[in-house]
Amino acid sequence: MFEFALLGLLHEAPMHGYELRKRLHDLLGAFRAFSYGSLYPTLRRLQRAGLIVEEGPEESALSWGRRARKVYKLTPEGKERFADLLANAGPQTWDDDSFGVHLAFFSRTPAEIRMRILEGRRRCVEERREGLRERLAKTGEQIDRYTRELHRQGLESTEREVRWLNELIAHEQSEQDE
Amino acid sequence: MFEFALLGLLHEAPMHGYELRKRLHDLLGAFRAFSYGSLYPTLRRLQRAGLIVEEGPEESALSWGRRARKVYKLTPEGKERFADLLANAGPQTWDDDSFGVHLAFFSRTPAEIRMRILEGRRRCVEERREGLRERLAKTGEQIDRYTRELHRQGLESTEREVRWLNELIAHEQSEQDE
DNA sequence: AGGTGATTATATCGCCGCGATACATCGATG
DNA sequence: CATCGATGTATCGCGGCGATATAATCACCT
Numbered sequence: 001m002f003e004f005a006l007l008g009l010l011h012e013a014p015m016h017g018y019e020l021r022k023r024l025h026d027l028l029g030a031f032r033a034f035s036y037g038s039l040y041p042t043l044r045r046l047q048r049a050g051l052i053v054e055e056g057p058e059e060s061a062l063s064w065g066r067r068a069r070k071v072y073k074l075t076p077e078g079k080e081r082f083a084d085l086l087a088n089a090g091p092q093t094w095d096d097d098s099f100g101v102h103l104a105f106f107s108r109t110p111a112e113i114r115m116r117i118l119e120g121r122r123r124c125v126e127e128r129r130e131g132l133r134e135r136l137a138k139t140g141e142q143i144d145r146y147t148r149e150l151h152r153q154g155l156e157s158t159e160r161e162v163r164w165l166n167e168l169i170a171h172e173q174s175e176q177d178e
Numbered sequence: 179m180f181e182f183a184l185l186g187l188l189h190e191a192p193m194h195g196y197e198l199r200k201r202l203h204d205l206l207g208a209f210r211a212f213s214y215g216s217l218y219p220t221l222r223r224l225q226r227a228g229l230i231v232e233e234g235p236e237e238s239a240l241s242w243g244r245r246a247r248k249v250y251k252l253t254p255e256g257k258e259r260f261a262d263l264l265a266n267a268g269p270q271t272w273d274d275d276s277f278g279v280h281l282a283f284f285s286r287t288p289a290e291i292r293m294r295i296l297e298g299r300r301r302c303v304e305e306r307r308e309g310l311r312e313r314l315a316k317t318g319e320q321i322d323r324y325t326r327e328l329h330r331q332g333l334e335s336t337e338r339e340v341r342w343l344n345e346l347i348a349h350e351q352s353e354q355d356e
Numbered sequence: 357a358g359g360t361g362a363t364t365a366t367a368t369c370g371c372c373g374c375g376a377t378a379c380a381t382c383g384a385t386g
Numbered sequence: 387c388a389t390c391g392a393t394g395t396a397t398c399g400c401g402g403c404g405a406t407a408t409a410a411t412c413a414c415c416t
Binding site: 180212214216 | 372373374376380381
């Protein structure tokens with residue numbers, strides 16, 4: 001997930017850690033933390049896996065005056081990995097956190113996979129919606145007032161998201177036709 | 179968080195792990211996973227900390243035919259701990275995951291603390307809302323279409339939640355007056 | 357000239373929670 | 387009587403977070 005996001009960003013241009021984190025925070029800060037405590041370990045993991053490499057120091061030397069920053073760039077294997085993650089977009093792609101990240105990289109996602117992700121997400125939200133409906137129906141009176149409020153609000157929220165997803169999907173389809 | 183939830187549940191009655199998890203799943207399954215992979219380690223942690231104790235086997239012996247289940251009950255220190263967690267309800271209480279859990283135990287939460295939590299949560303959601311507004315305003319055209327959709331939907335969703343919280347707070351106040 | 361605080365920058369640590377998995381028993385259904 | 391789903395306890399590895407350390411640079415105020 002973090003891995004996916006980093007590979008996606010590095011697709012645009014080589015960057016150093018701080019900048020990657022900043023871009024992610026800009027892009028998805030409202031939905032995810034993307035803390036340094038994950039960033040640097042993940043970078044090292046990607047590096048060890050050969051998906052990214054540290055750029056030679058020559059280029060950073062150009063913009064000197066700045067200091068000690070490590071610029072990473074994508075390797076061919078890294079690009080491949082990103083494509084693989086998209087191609088195998090599975091169930092864990094639909095959940096709250098992951099979905100937002102994937103949306104943020106939709107512009108470099110093939111149309112068919114965009115569709116798969118949107119529909120998977122919809123199914124997932126619909127399931128949550130059904131769960132909430134059942135709970136609200138079943139319990140009736142004996143449930144705590146506050147908990148019921150929470151479920152009511154959750155239900156409304158999921159209903160809205162399903163509608164939103166339907167719009168996105170419809171838009172995708174209309175684009176596919178043209 | 180998990181700790182808070184378990185202590186809260188055991189406040190009602192002594193229970194064994196499976197039942198605790200089931201109740202939590204019932205109560206908050208739509209918002210949180212509460213997997214076994216956290217449950218049992220957390221129970222052991224609470225036990226080591228002296229917040230819960232394993233009930234003597236005599237009582238479980240009564241309902242025998244069943245098997246090998248460990249019933250935990252709250253110690254005085256456990257009750258104290260729960261009260262402390264409520265009293266010190268701080269910033270990390272306002273975030274998405276935690277708030278839902280706290281709501282679920284509002285019936286055993288003092289009115290003033292309920293208020294603190296609701297208002298803290300509101301401030302937190304308002305901040306996210308402002309962040310989303312800025313992003314939507316600032317970027318204007320250059321932002322990815324999908325990302326903008328995501329932020330639009332997020333903004334709408336936070337606006338609704340603020341309204342909902344206002345209602346809850348108003349209700350609390352009217353109850354306090356009577 | 358000097359101090360102070362925010363920003364840029366990298367990195368580690370411990371903790372929490374999840375998903376997967378293993379194992380064993382019980383009840384109901386066929 | 388076999389098989390499947392629910393009951394029940396437990397562990398493992400991993401990903402991500404918050405807190406924290408360190409340090410240089412920059413902008414601003416005095």
